[in-house]
Amino acid sequence: MVDRADSFSGSRIVVASRNPAKVREIRRVIEGLPVEVMDLAQAGFDAEIEETGQTFAENAAAKALAVAEATGELALADDSGLMVDALGGRPGVLSARYGGDDLTDSQRVELLLRELAQVPHARRAAQFVCVLALAVPGRILARWAGRVCGVIADKPQGTGGFGYDPVFLYLPAGRTFAQMTPDEKNAVSHRGRAVRRLPEVLRRLSEADWPH
Numbered sequence: 001m002v003d004r005a006d007s008f009s010g011s012r013i014v015v016a017s018r019n020p021a022k023v024r025e026i027r028r029v030i031e032g033l034p035v036e037v038m039d040l041a042q043a044g045f046d047a048e049i050e051e052t053g054q055t056f057a058e059n060a061a062a063k064a065l066a067v068a069e070a071t072g073e074l075a076l077a078d079d080s081g082l083m084v085d086a087l088g089g090r091p092g093v094l095s096a097r098y099g100g101d102d103l104t105d106s107q108r109v110e111l112l113l114r115e116l117a118q119v120p121h122a123r124r125a126a127q128f129v130c131v132l133a134l135a136v137p138g139r140i141l142a143r144w145a146g147r148v149c150g151v152i153a154d155k156p157q158g159t160g161g162f163g164y165d166p167v168f169l170y171l172p173a174g175r176t177f178a179q180m181t182p183d184e185k186n187a188v189s190h191r192g193r194a195v196r197r198l199p200e201v202l203r204r205l206s207e208a209d210w211p212h
């Protein structure tokens with residue numbers, strides 16, 4: 001999972017995301033570690049990063065490398081999405097653009113429900129996947145994933161969260177992600193699980209080559 005680092009510019013990390021909620025979540029998880037978290041604006045990065053990879057891992061790596069190279073800093077990027085078994089893993093890496101760029105989150109949910117209209121409950125398994133990548137300029141240091149399994153509900157339920165949360169039924173809670181509080185969702189979500197491994201990854205890198 002963790003590669004050795006040849007060089008670091010310091011104990012700062014740029015989170016390669018324009019989503020303030022993701023940056024906040026990462027800040028919360030690595031609070032207490034001697035690492036300063038910066039967002040893209042603080043790192044002076046304002047370019048667009050295209051997501052052209054075929055996998056979450058490729059996209060996360062490309063984003064982390066682009067930001068590390070442009071800023072000279074250690075960069076962390078994520079790519080995530082929903083994989084539905086009955087659709088052969090779709091929408092997958094295209095989750096954010098499923099059905100076209102112009103659809104709203106709720107239109108994407110409706111499209112998903114239409115595609116699954118004939119699929120019985122027992123065959124509606126799905127998972128959310130989040131891949132995180134950590135890079136320094138020119139080099140990926142580590143890549144790892146967080147996953148959570150669920151079932152696509154028959155209709156949207158709940159008003160919390162975003163994206164496909166209203167139809168992602170998390171069976172141990174008997175509720176959709178949109179019916180759970182942010183803390184309840186983070187405790188079990190793909191992103192929460194991946195982000196909570198970051199301190200361990202940083203510690204391993206630090207034991208290897210992180211400058212003291």
Ligand code: IMP
Pocket residue numbers: 078079080081082095096128161162163164165177189191
């Ligand atoms: P990105 O990783 O920010 O590019 O998100 C990819 C897309 O996957 C989002 O636009 C959502 O459609 C979907 N997605 C990823 N994570 C979640 C989640 O936690 N809840 C609901 N939808 C999600």
